[in-house]
Amino acid sequence: MKVEIREAGFEPFAEVSRYQTAMQAAGKFGAAAVFVGSMRDFNEGDTVEQMWLEHYPGMTEKYLEKISCDAMERWDLLDSFILHRVGRICPADAIVLVAVWSAHRAAAFEASRWLMEELKSRAPFWKKETLSEGERWVAKNTPG
Numbered sequence: 001m002k003v004e005i006r007e008a009g010f011e012p013f014a015e016v017s018r019y020q021t022a023m024q025a026a027g028k029f030g031a032a033a034v035f036v037g038s039m040r041d042f043n044e045g046d047t048v049e050q051m052w053l054e055h056y057p058g059m060t061e062k063y064l065e066k067i068s069c070d071a072m073e074r075w076d077l078l079d080s081f082i083l084h085r086v087g088r089i090c091p092a093d094a095i096v097l098v099a100v101w102s103a104h105r106a107a108a109f110e111a112s113r114w115l116m117e118e119l120k121s122r123a124p125f126w127k128k129e130t131l132s133e134g135e136r137w138v139a140k141n142t143p144g
Contacts (some may be wrong), residue, residue: 033112041091
């Protein structure tokens, strides 16, 4: 299980490949579910030029570790990996990566979706969007 928060951009599928190789679990899983969330250039009917994503260091990682552990207990998972960006983010940049590995697809699909929904609805992240008219803090997340 791994949780990472970073300011630098990342290529999600290269990250998954590296992590999966490091797991040394070839032949032990039959399913990997991967979710990648990217920044849109619009929100609430407005064009978004960029976003600043903040977190609460220490608390955010602890929360992501907690939900990862909860998912490992709730579903029969071999491993999980959450990678989340903070700082300045531009449209099309990957923001979040959630990946899980399991023997069977049902557990992988269900755990991946649950992790993403928990992360979006409860993890301590705050978004400030830059629009052509100025800046605004995002009050609520878009529905899944």
